[in-house]
Amino acid sequence: MSTITTTCGFAFVLAATLILQRAEARPIVYANSTTAMVDYTEDKMSEAQVFYAPKSFISFGLGHMEIEGGGSHPEHEVTYVRVNFLAKRWNMEAAQANVFAWGGIDSAHMTQIVSLTTPSPQSEHDHGEPPPPSEISYEQRIGASGWNAGGQIDFETRRIYSSFKTDYHNSSAFTHRVDTLQFGVAPYIHDTDDLATWFVVSATRYSGNASGSHEDDQLSFLLRFFKKRMWVEAGATTDGKLQARAMFSL
Amino acid sequence: MKRSICLGTILMLVSLTARADTIEMKVFGMVCGFCAQGIEANLRKNPAVTDVVVSLEKKLVIVETRAEESIDDAVLAKTIADAGYSLKGVSRTQRTMADYRAAIERSEK
Numbered sequence: 166m167s168t169i170t171t172t173c174g175f176a177f178v179l180a181a182t183l184i185l186q187r188a189e190a191r192p193i194v195y196a197n198s199t200t201a202m203v204d205y206t207e208d209k210m211s212e213a214q215v216f217y218a219p220k221s222f223i224s225f226g227l228g229h230m231e232i233e234g235g236g237s238h239p240e241h242e243v244t245y246v247r248v249n250f251l252a253k254r255w256n257m258e259a260a261q262a263n264v265f266a267w268g269g270i271d272s273a274h275m276t277q278i279v280s281l282t283t284p285s286p287q288s289e290h291d292h293g294e295p296p297p298p299s300e301i302s303y304e305q306r307i308g309a310s311g312w313n314a315g316g317q318i319d320f321e322t323r324r325i326y327s328s329f330k331t332d333y334h335n336s337s338a339f340t341h342r343v344d345t346l347q348f349g350v351a352p353y354i355h356d357t358d359d360l361a362t363w364f365v366v367s368a369t370r371y372s373g374n375a376s377g378s379h380e381d382d383q384l385s386f387l388l389r390f391f392k393k394r395m396w397v398e399a400g401a402t403t404d405g406k407l408q409a410r411a412m413f414s415l
Numbered sequence: 416m417k418r419s420i421c422l423g424t425i426l427m428l429v430s431l432t433a434r435a436d437t438i439e440m441k442v443f444g445m446v447c448g449f450c451a452q453g454i455e456a457n458l459r460k461n462p463a464v465t466d467v468v469v470s471l472e473k474k475l476v477i478v479e480t481r482a483e484e485s486i487d488d489a490v491l492a493k494t495i496a497d498a499g500y501s502l503k504g505v506s507r508t509q510r511t512m513a514d515y516r517a518a519i520e521r522s523e524k
Contacts, residue, residue, distance in 0.1 A: 196457065196497055221453070221499035256444025256501040258474060321446050323471060356519070357451040357469045393448060414449070 196220050200414045206383070207406035208233055209371065210343075214247075222251040230334070232341055232375045240276040241341065241375040243334050245269050245313050262320045271311040273336035275375075279305050311336025323354050326363060333373075340373040349389065363389040365398060367408070383408075436485050437512065438478040441504040442495055445471050450500065457498040461486060466512050470519045477515045 196219060204212040210233060216226035225248045232241040247269030255262040280302045284295075312335055319328035326349035333342045346368045355361040365387040372380045385408045387400030399409040445451065451469035454476055458467050463486055466479040476495070480486060488505050495502040 198453070221497060251499070254444070254499060256499075258443050259446070261444045261446050261450075323446050354472070355448070356471045357448055359448075361448060391448060394452060396449075414452070 198224075198414055200224070200412060202410070202412045204410045206369075206385075206402070206408045209381075209383070209406065216247075216249060222254075224249045230341075234275075234375055239278065241339055242274045243271050243311075243313070243336075243341070245271045245334070247313060260320065260322045263318070265317040266314075267316065268312070268314040271313050271334055271336055273309050273311050273334065273338045275307045275309075275338040277305045277307055279303055307338050309336040309338035311338070324351050325349065326351075326365070339375040341375040342370075342372045344370045344372075358393075360390060360392045363398075365389050365400070367400075436480045436482075437508050437510055437515075438480065438486065438491065439506045439508055439510075439515075440476045440478070440491060440495065440502055441474055442476050443474065443501040443503050445469065445474060445476075445500060447471070453498045454495065454500060457494050461490070461494065468512060468515050468519065470515075470522070472522055473519065475515075477512065479512050 198218045200214075200216050200218070202212075202214045202216075204210075210230060212228060212230040214226060214228040216224040218224035225246070228243075228245050228247060230243045230245075232243075233239070234241050247267050249265060249267040251263060252266050253264040280300055282298050282300050284298050313333060315330065315332035317328060317330040319326070321327075326347070328345075328347045330345045330347075331342070332344075334340065347365055349363040349365040351361065351363050353362065367385045367387055369383045369385070370380065371383070383402045383404075383406075385400050385402040387398045387408065387410075389396070389398035391397070391412075394414040396412040397410070399407070402408055442454065445454070448471075451471065455467045455469055458464050458476070458478055463480045463484040464478055465481055468477040469475070470477075478486070478491075485507075491505055492502045
C-alpha cells in the first residue's frame with residue numbers, strides 16, 4: 166500500500182512538472198518536447214500517455230490503461246510512470262530505423278465480483294422447509310504495485326512504414342501484454358507541410374491473465390493522417406470493433 | 416555622373432555584404448513532418464537564425480541567418496544531432512530563401 170502511495174505521489178509530482186514544462190515544449194523525440202497519446206480499441210482496452218522528452222533519446226511520463234476483462238474480473242486498470250529510451254537510430258538517406266526500450270513502475274487495480282452464498286435466517290417458530298440460501302454479489306477492488314517493460318523496432322521511409330511493439334505489465338493482481346505488428350503504405354509522397362496519409366494494417370495479440378481469454382488476436386485496418394504536430398488514425402478490427410489512436414506534440 | 420556611379424557601386428557592395436547568409440545542409444533520416452518540426456524548432460533556438468526551410472524530398476535543411484552573423488559547422492552538426500538526425504554536408508550560398516522555397520515547390524509538382 167505504501168508503494169502505491171509513493172507511486173501516486175511521484176506520479177503527481179511528475180504530472181505537475183509536465184504541466185509546467187508545456188510552455189517550453191517541442192515535438193516528440195526532440196529536446197524539450199511533450200507528447201500526448203490516446204489509444205482505444207472497442208471492448209478491449211483504452212490507454213492515455215503523456216511524455217516529456219528532455220533530449221532526443223529519452224523521455225519520461227505517465228500513462229493510464231484500462232483493460233476489459235471477462236467473467237468475475239470485469240475491470241483492470243494500470244497507472245504507470247515510465248522512462249523511454251531511444252536505444253539506437255539509423256539515419257539513412259531516405260529512411261530511418263529505430264530501436265526503443267522502456268520500463269517503469271505500475272499501480273494496478275482490479276475490480277473483482279465476489280459472490281457469497283449465505284444461509285437464510287430461520288425463524289424460531291418456523292418448522293417448515295428451510296428457505297433457500299441467498300446469494301450476495303459485490304464488487305471488490307484489489308490494488309497491487311508492479312512494473313512495466315517493453316520495446317519497439319521500426320523502419321520508415323516516406324512510402325512505407327513497419328513496426329513491431331511489445332508492452333508488458335506485471336503485478337500480483339494481474340499481468341497484461343500487448344504485441345503489435347504494423348505495416349503501412351503511403352498512397353502519395355508527402356513533404357514537410359503536406360497532410361500525410363497512410364493505409365495501415367495492424368495485427369495485435371493480447372495475452373496475460375487480465376483478459377477473459379488468455380490470448381486474443383486482432384487484425385485491424387486503419388487510415389492514418391498526420392500533419393505538423395497532430396497524428397490520428399482510425400479504423401476497425403476484422404470483427405467490427407472500432408480502433409483509434411491520436412498523438413499530439415507540443 | 417562619376418559620383419553617382421561610385422555611390423551606386425558602394426551601395427551595391429554594402430547591400431551584398433549585409434545580405435543574409437544562407438546555409439544549405441544535407442540531412443539524412445528525415446522521413447516525416449515530425450522530423451522537420453523538430454529540426455526547425457532546434458535551429459530556431461539559435462538567435463542568429465531568421466528562417467528555416469526543410470525539404471524531405473531533397474533531404475535539405477536551409478537556414479537563413481541574420482546579416483553579418485554566421486553559425487559554425489560544428490554548431491550546426493550538434494544542433495542536427497541533438498534533434499536526432501545526421502548532418503552529411505554543409506554549404507553556404509547567396510541564394511535567397513524565396514529561391515529555395517520556389518525550387519522546392521517546383522520539385523513537388
